[in-house]
Amino acid sequence: xxxxxxxxxxxxxxxxxxxxxxxxxxxxxxxxxxxxxxxxxxxxxxxxxxxxxxxxxxxxxxxxxxxxxxxxxxxxxxxxxxxxxxxxxxxxxxxxxxxxxxxxxxxxxxxxxxxxxxxxxxxxxxxxxxxxxxxxxxxxxxxxxxxxxxxxxxxxxxxxxxxxxxxxxxxxxxxxxxxxxxxxxxxxxxxxxxxxxxxxxxxxxxxxxxxxxxxxxxxxxxxxxxxxxxxxxxxxxxxxxxxxxxxxxxxxxxxxxxxxxxxxxxxxxxxxxxxxxxxxxxxxxxxxxxxxxxxxxxxxxxxxxxxxxxxxxxxxxxxxxxxxxxxxxxxxxxxxxxxxxxxxxxxxxxxxxxxxxxxxxxxxxxxxxxxxxxxxxxxxxxxxxxxxxxxxxxxxxxxxxxxxxxxxxxxxxxxxxxxxxxxxxxxxxxxxxxxxxxxxxxxxxxxxxxxxxxxxxxxxxxxxxxxxxxxxxxxxxxxxxxxxxxxxxxxxxxxxxxxxxxxxxxxxxxxxxxxxxxxxxxxxxxxxxxxxxxxxxxxxxxxxxxxxxxxxxxxxxxxxxxxxxxxxxxxxxxxxxxxxxxxxxxxxxxxxxxxxxxxxxxxxxxxxxxxxxxxxxxxxxxxxxxxxxxxxxxxxxxxxxxxxxxxxxxxxxxxxxxxxxxxxxxxxxxxxxxxxxxxxxxxxxxxxxxxxxxxxxxxxxxxxxxxxxxxxxxxxxxxxxxxxxxxxxxxxxxxxxxxxxxxxxxxxxxxxxxxxxxxxxxxxxxxxxxxxxxxxxxxxxxxxxxxxxxxxxxx
Amino acid sequence: xxxxxxxxxxxxxxxxxxxxxxxxxxxxxxxxxxxxxxxxxxxxxxxxxxxxxxxxxxxxxxxxxxxxxxxxxxxxxxxxxxxxxxxxxxxxxxxxxxxxxxxxxxxxxxxxxxxxxxxxxxxxxxxxxxxxxxxxxxxxxxxxxxxxxxxxxxxxxxxxxxxxxxxxxxxxxxxxxxxxxxxxxxxxxxxxxxxxxxxxxxx
Numbered sequence: 001x002x003x004x005x006x007x008x009x010x011x012x013x014x015x016x017x018x019x020x021x022x023x024x025x026x027x028x029x030x031x032x033x034x035x036x037x038x039x040x041x042x043x044x045x046x047x048x049x050x051x052x053x054x055x056x057x058x059x060x061x062x063x064x065x066x067x068x069x070x071x072x073x074x075x076x077x078x079x080x081x082x083x084x085x086x087x088x089x090x091x092x093x094x095x096x097x098x099x100x101x102x103x104x105x106x107x108x109x110x111x112x113x114x115x116x117x118x119x120x121x122x123x124x125x126x127x128x129x130x131x132x133x134x135x136x137x138x139x140x141x142x143x144x145x146x147x148x149x150x151x152x153x154x155x156x157x158x159x160x161x162x163x164x165x166x167x168x169x170x171x172x173x174x175x176x177x178x179x180x181x182x183x184x185x186x187x188x189x190x191x192x193x194x195x196x197x198x199x200x201x202x203x204x205x206x207x208x209x210x211x212x213x214x215x216x217x218x219x220x221x222x223x224x225x226x227x228x229x230x231x232x233x234x235x236x237x238x239x240x241x242x243x244x245x246x247x248x249x250x251x252x253x254x255x256x257x258x259x260x261x262x263x264x265x266x267x268x269x270x271x272x273x274x275x276x277x278x279x280x281x282x283x284x285x286x287x288x289x290x291x292x293x294x295x296x297x298x299x300x301x302x303x304x305x306x307x308x309x310x311x312x313x314x315x316x317x318x319x320x321x322x323x324x325x326x327x328x329x330x331x332x333x334x335x336x337x338x339x340x341x342x343x344x345x346x347x348x349x350x351x352x353x354x355x356x357x358x359x360x361x362x363x364x365x366x367x368x369x370x371x372x373x374x375x376x377x378x379x380x381x382x383x384x385x386x387x388x389x390x391x392x393x394x395x396x397x398x399x400x401x402x403x404x405x406x407x408x409x410x411x412x413x414x415x416x417x418x419x420x421x422x423x424x425x426x427x428x429x430x431x432x433x434x435x436x437x438x439x440x441x442x443x444x445x446x447x448x449x450x451x452x453x454x455x456x457x458x459x460x461x462x463x464x465x466x467x468x469x470x471x472x473x474x475x476x477x478x479x480x481x482x483x484x485x486x487x488x489x490x491x492x493x494x495x496x497x498x499x500x501x502x503x504x505x506x507x508x509x510x511x512x513x514x515x516x517x518x519x520x521x522x523x524x525x526x527x528x529x530x531x532x533x534x535x536x537x538x539x540x541x542x543x544x545x546x547x548x549x550x551x552x553x554x555x556x557x558x559x560x561x562x563x564x565x566x567x568x569x570x571x572x573x574x575x576x577x578x579x580x581x582x583x584x585x586x587x588x589x590x591x592x593x594x595x596x597x598x599x600x601x602x603x604x605x606x607x608x609x610x611x612x613x614x615x616x617x618x619x620x621x622x623x624x625x626x627x628x629x630x631x632x633x634x635x636x637x638x639x640x641x642x643x644x645x646x647x648x649x650x651x652x653x654x655x656x657x658x659x660x661x662x663x664x665x666x667x668x669x670x671x672x673x674x675x676x677x678x679x680x681x682x683x684x685x686x687x688x689x690x691x692x693x694x695x696x697x698x699x700x701x702x703x704x705x706x707x708x709x710x711x712x713x714x715x716x717x718x719x720x721x722x723x724x725x726x727x728x729x730x731x732x733x734x735x736x737x738x739x740x741x742x743x744x745x746x747x748x749x750x751x752x753x754x755x756x757x758x759x760x761x762x763x764x765x766x767x768x769x770x771x772x773x774x775x776x777x778x779x780x781x782x783x784x785x786x787x788x789x790x791x792x793x794x795x
Numbered sequence: 796x797x798x799x800x801x802x803x804x805x806x807x808x809x810x811x812x813x814x815x816x817x818x819x820x821x822x823x824x825x826x827x828x829x830x831x832x833x834x835x836x837x838x839x840x841x842x843x844x845x846x847x848x849x850x851x852x853x854x855x856x857x858x859x860x861x862x863x864x865x866x867x868x869x870x871x872x873x874x875x876x877x878x879x880x881x882x883x884x885x886x887x888x889x890x891x892x893x894x895x896x897x898x899x900x901x902x903x904x905x906x907x908x909x910x911x912x913x914x915x916x917x918x919x920x921x922x923x924x925x926x927x928x929x930x931x932x933x934x935x936x937x938x939x940x941x942x943x944x945x946x947x948x949x950x951x952x953x954x955x956x957x958x959x960x961x962x963x964x965x966x967x968x969x970x971x972x973x974x975x976x977x978x979x980x981x982x983x984x985x986x987x988x989x990x991x992x993x994x995x996x997x998x
Binding site: 047 | 962
């Protein structure tokens with residue numbers, strides 16, 4: 001059903017054939033055996049001996065002033081070891097250094113239902129539950145706001161005193177002459193698009209195990225984090241510890257999708273409990289608590305206006321985006337900046353005016369979710385483009401082709417584009433889907449209509465400037481080679497299922513021409529592995545891949561020099577073949593063990609570092625917020641979605657998806673396909689069924705029955721074509737593959753629904769009730785018009 | 796809270812476990828027996844990650860009382876791999892050249908389904924994988940060569956957030972295809988060899 005199609009296009013540069021089996025091979029995950037056999041240890045599986053049970057009590061009030069939290073009765077109960085509150089922390093936190101307004105446990109005020117209020121550590125679950133019931137809490141209610149408009153209304157109480165109008169961040173960006181652009185257009189259209197809030201839904205429940213050694217005053221934390229480094233900094237900051245007192249370890253992690261990019265409150269709370277109890281505490285949250293911890297994609301209203309020439313050329317874009325951010329800053333200001341930065345940079349456009357509003361509300365905080373900030377604006381942009389193309393009589397492919405970029409290119413908002421496989425992506429899905437021959441000719445049945453829709457998308461291969469800008473290299477990898485003739489890759493890169501550990505192994509094996517079996521990976525233990533900026537914004541393949549490439553090249557130089565010395569020739573005379581090497585053109589040869597022995601004789605155990613940083617020209621422009629959206633390499637994708645719409649129920653079935661993704665170079669086609677399929681499918685969940693819902697701040701869908709993630713029964717075949725545009729900066733030419741294809745699904749689905757039944761959805765998700773209402777409304781209109789026409793005829 | 800001594804048979808081994816009457820099977824497996832391969836991903840019966848086999852039928856261990864499975868055969872992901880279902884392994888990562896004439900390639904221990912999920916990338920983060928594999932195992936024992944529709948139906952209670960399910964279906968088909976395939980002349984003597992040999996033949 002899926003396929004490893006390669007799109008052959010003479011316009012694409014050719015890279016030299018890879019010298020070994022590693023790069024470009026369909027390679028199973030190097031840690032896949034642990035996963036399929038059940039041997040993989042996730043945080044909740046760790047064999048750490050007896051630990052205390054941690055539990056969090058959450059606010060039943062959406063907005064209020066905390067008058068009293070009295071734990072004296074609870075602490076007197078048998079088996080209760082510690083109770084902590086907001087007063088047990090010394091500083092607030094937040095993933096963005098300039099927007100830190102959240103405490104691990106609420107202090108002074110609570111701002112959403114479900115906000116952690118206090119926590120207990122006890123010998124067992126029953127004692128912990130009893131302790132929670134014995135803590136006295138008094139909260140005075142305040143007015144609460146659950147919609148962005150209510151929070152922005154005149155006279156609304158401020159959630160945070162320093163943010164007038166409850167606006168966390170207002171973004172105003174203007175590029176080029178927008179008014180002139182609209183004046184020059186042959187068609188100008190404006191629409192509003194609404195996207196519901198969605199959640200990550202990673203299957204592993206949140207868990208943290210914290211061990212405090214009272215004698216040494218040291219803290220060891222095992223947690224589900226995507227960015228152990230942020231967690232490390234945040235633990236030190238909130239607990240008032242020196243970073244050297246802390247060790248953070250990330251075991252196997254059962255998915256992230258952005259939920260675990262930010263340091264999360266329960267992680268700091270578990271550590272505080274361990275310190276207060278003087279021992280080890282395990283905290284495992286429920287699924288409901290996962291939904292309350294949230295940090296998902298915000299509910300978004302987008303008002304979008306585009307000007308098009310008859311040729312399809314985009315003359316001007318104007319967008320106003322309002323994101324309902326929830327109660328705390330989190331990643332909010334980055335999310336609202338991403339929405340502007342990636343709104344238009346996929347194409348060549350004439351001029352852009354962007355206004356973004358990130359709004360505080362009394363709901364669980366939103367944050368980064370796969371395709372951070374750019375998914376909902378892509379839905380709006382591609383949908384409007386499709387609608388306008390139809391009005392101009394242009395094919396959906398033609399309108400995209402009218403706005404393609406020539407590389408190298410600097411977008412209006414100063415983003416550098418060095419490789420651009422979108423033209424080939426379009427060609428590939430046009431051919432694969434049979435667009436020209438099948439569109440408008442799909443079989444219909446009574447009550448069932450079919451349609452095809454197209455959309456394009458793009459995403460960054462890592463943010464060119466990290467959130468915590470320290471001036472250090474963006475990525476560092478260490479390689480260790482010792483007497484055992486095995487190479488250990490030491491990396492802080494978090495494998496969260498995306499396969500980074502496998503990819504780094506492939507890169508090192510490729511450079512050294514060694515079998516992957518000779519290489520092991522030691523990852524994400526702050527005591528052993530170099531700092532890494534973490535698994536977010538699809539940065540790991542590109543940045544850590546480049547660091548691993550450089551580390552392996554440096555190691556190869558050392559080994560070649562040692563071999564040359566042993567063979568009494570110059571390094572240039574050595575023909576390196578991995579498991580052995582020889583003097584070029586002779587059979588005087590050393591095997592790998594002999595080379596290692598020679599190198600160790602000179603140096604002792606080899607520890608060799610590779611580092612990589614994004615070039616300055618890729619780090620964006622000079623205006624405020626310019627760093628967000630900047631990247632060393634953009635991925636591109638196009639997809640065609642085929643749907644069947646049941647006109648009697650409004651149910652939409654996705655029958656097939658054809659997607660082409662420009663990943664620069666497929667270092668591991670098997671893994672890239674898996675990532676692209678997962679991204680497209682996650683877009684499908686948002687497009688069709690996923691939606692959080694609250695009543696007066698109470699989460700109504702905090703479980704997997706009401707929050708509808710698609711099951712295998714309703715998930716379509718997804719055919720993937722990989723486009724290799726050979727990015728000049730990517731490792732072996734590679735770019736990201738895990739996010740860029742997500743954005744295009746919803747607009748492609750909306751276009752397909754329109755193609756099928758003539759109704760264009762402007763609201764996500766396209767649930768049966770929403771579509772059925774639109775179908776009914778159209779029938780009512782048609783009947784009304786028919787009646788009017790009849791009445792006119794009669795009179 | 797009353798506790799009782801339960802006699803459980805898990806992966807062919809007998810265990811006597813003291814557990815509360817209301818103890819859930821998932822907690823007894825994980826906490827008392829140390830079988831942490833069985834995962835919990837929800838608050839009860841929503842995600843399928845805890846799927847185990849009870850007398851060969853898929854059951855959700857998070858909504859099954861441990862007391863309910865006394866005297867019945869419980870199988871978890873840890874029980875699937877074993878000498879009885881051997882298959883050679885190691886192709887995917889490349890081999891280090893052998894040194895000397897010592898014994899080489901003693902063979903891996905993954906079941907055909909496990910091997911297929913590994914090689915076809917039916918697993919990404921791996922958290923849903925044990926439950927997914929156990930549900931698929933129950934299907935393949937019932938239907939040797941299931942249709943795609945049968946696979947979708949059998950796994951509809953198991954949520955995966957990573958793969959979009961495409962490669963999960965391919966993994967089950969690959970494992971099933973091995974069973975349906977012609978006998979391999981050079982297959983190793985152990986029972987699962989025939990299945991695994993063809994899986995390894997996939998590109």
